[in-house]
Amino acid sequence: MRVAVLGATGLVGTTLLKVLEEHRFPISELIPIGLTSIGNKVLFSGKEWTVVSPEEALSLKPDLLFGMAGSDVAKQWIPRFVEAGAIVVDNSSAFRLEPDVPLVVPEVNPEDIGQSRLIANPNCSTIQMVVALNPLHELYGIKKIVISTYQAVSGSGREALEQLKQERSGIAFPEKKRFYPHRIDLNVLPHCDNFLEGNYTREELKLRYESRKIWHLPNLSVIATAVRVPVPVGHSESIYAEFEEEVDLKEVYDVLSSAQGISLMDNPQNNEYPMPAYVAGKDEVFVGRIRLDQDNPKAIALWCVADNLRKGAATNAVQIAVKRLGL
Template sequence: MKRKLKVGVVGATGMVGQTFMKLLEERSFPIQELRPFASENSLGKKIDLQGASWPVQVLKEGCFDGLDLVFFSSGDDISKEWAPKAVKAGAFAVDNSAAFRMDPNTVLVVPEVNGNLVTKDSKPQIIANPNCSTIQLVVALKPLLDKFGLEEVRVSTYQAVSGAGQGGYDELMEQTSNHKDDHQPKTFPHTILFNCIPQIGSFNDEGYCSEEVKIMKETRKILGQDKLKVSAFTVRIPALNAHSESVWVTLNKEVSRDQIMATLSEFKGIVLQDDPKKSVYPLARDVSGKDPVYVGRVHRDPENPKMWLMWVVSDNIRKGAALNGIQIAEQIFFS
């Protein structure tokens, strides 16, 4: 029987935090005590989970005492300050922010890919949850890396507004319901309705936005391939939830399509939807609310026999955030 854990969730009332709660319920995650943390605006609220009601708290000194595990989904600044305090209090800190992802002393984990980095023998520490668009990419790449080797990866993403949090979701819904009006964007740099915005995050001097840099750096770290060539271009689109990616993968050798398909289909966490002549391929609105990473439209490049193209779609709030964090916890406590 699994032992029940004392769990904290920082950012419990946000979009990812609410998905944490939903998944903890769905997966019957064994909880002895829940401490949901949020801003002072949420004081007085209660979170219902597994037949109990837990009052929302604010972060303060000693708030993590006695906890086994704390999930963080409240942004870089809060994680930088409070995640080390959770570890000092004796808890594992699973952090969904970018604060520690590229820290050489912090593991960056996708359980299907490099879950061996955390086990039941691990000591309390900060464990970084990767960027949402990176997670689905590396799940699709890992079986190909292991079987055939990777030479180069190029990815163009088409990312849903939920990736920008509740504000992004609400902004698209508001613009859609008043689609004839002029809109003043708040969350995004331009109106997202009927539009595609080739910017996610801020730009550096080389012309890359921060989301692209995250994908390129995190992919190498998670796969353990420091020399792998990775190039990314990210676009925000007016889909509500689930990110889509077109991926060009150059392998180390020539293989058949049957070999590629068998390798992908056998990998835990991947669902193949690939019958393009019948218009069967993953779609964001179908994938939203589901756990796996979906792959389709797998085909060879006509000019380079070692290059393969594929379409990768996953729910960015579930597998791209909350689910991956819970799977990390399950790897530590119940593997």
Template sequence: MYNVVVVGATGAVGREILKVLEERNFPVGELRLCATARSAGKQVVFRGQTHTVEETTPEVFEGMDIALFAGGAASKEFGPAAVEKGCVVIDNSSHFRLDPQVPLVVPEVNPEDVKWHRGIIANPNCSTIIMVVPLKAIKDVAGVKRVVVSTYQAVSGAGLEAIEELTAQTKAVLEGGEYPPKVFPYQIAFNLIPHIDVFQEMDYTKEEWKMVRETRKILHDERLAVTATTVRVPVYRCHSEAINVETEEKISAQRAREVLAAFPGIVVMDNPAQKEYPMPLYCAHRDEVFVGRIREDNSLERGLNFWVVADQLRKGAATNAVQIAELLLEYRCLRVK
């Protein structure tokens, strides 16, 4: 059994981490739940036992084996302190992802990278995780030269407040009223916002650059051409992505279906004649990455189009983090060498 601390336990990702730990029967010995001072004192039930949430301090990591950070500023502030106390940190924030000393891991894609950790392992951006799983399947058989991706991202990716804003805003609009946006820059109800996170160089957003840089690191290919457009949509759960891939070798749509269906963590849902394709409504609360609309690019000799949907709170965050913890046990590399 292993002593586990969850930081950010009362947020959307933190709650999901606890669900996944319980569902996957992770060998948790002592469990500590931490959050900000505002959330300290709340009660959370795990495996039938009630736990009181503590304020995050360096002392909470004493005697713990694994620290699962649900994201946010706490990672930068307390991640190194957790390592000093002997914890291995699995971090959902963006703070450590591009650090060359920190593995960035998707277990179906680059599991071996956990072996060289120095106390911190980064969980990639949710949109990146969802994309690199099918990309790895295609890359292994046909190579990948270029990726063009457009995302359709659920509001829960922005936290519990975003979920509440969509609900309240939708209700207000339907009743003829108004609900001024607080989480998003514009009304999200009955709208799309082509803007996630802050704008950076070349007028791409930080979310878009994450998909570029993290994908290259995970796939160990700094030459890979990736360009992204990320869009917020009025959906509660599951991010969807339209992906166009230019491969190094020609691969037919049928071969791609076979390759994707055989890859760990992927469910192929691709039957246009029967109107079968992945949709957020039917992929929520699942851990798999669903792939459909697989077809050859009519404009490019070695091109492939496909549509991907996955629950970003689970595979895009909580489940991937717990899978990393499972790899630490499988590879017996929990301790820093």
């Protein structure tokens, strides 16, 4: 299979190449695509592959394309790859809410993939939230989610990570080169992406609209506060979930401990709970600190952490491709 990667040199693209190698994905030819890195080599499966422009990649007619660049680049190029016959899994936000493009988390709605030639990968924060809650939704019916995220800097791409690294090493970061409007090291920003309707940020609205689409629940109540924290990799989420039916805590532990893609880590007496420092490089969504709402038997609080570059992006995209191609 000729596999192209739009954005092969970015944080997600580089992680995708690792995940493809780990999965022994059947690739006869890799076509890495970039902009500033055109002509550079990337190492994959023990060979060097030259980064090409999107135009050149298009002429090479890949069978499969992973879109791992920003949404403007995706809007410009992805329809052209689909038209040229490629199956595309796109990780940007460009097509996620298009009605005819499935938005898929394989643990939750694999049946939505069908025969689509373009499939969208949800936002990193949405993926881990729906993976953690889906087994409970299947038992009790999800009604309302109140979520606060603690999002890693790698979630904003390599320029943001550069800002964190430089601030952490004590070198003053030039204000005009800053990715964020404030310093990020030794700080916490209640601000991820632009402010939009009702003073919610784009990241907060993604949690609302993407989870509604994935679960086919157009009226699901989701209230999010997305926060950037000075952590390199691994998004954490504090989730309050209210269900249609009463929750049985033992059943919650049982179902989460055997659910696909979830690692239950909930032993607070031994200081065991998920933390970003320990999930980096792993594919599961880690769940812990599960508590019943002491005033509402239909609601629980929990804490969930996942590697935003892997399950939040690259791993989920590879899992979609595996399902779509029946590998």
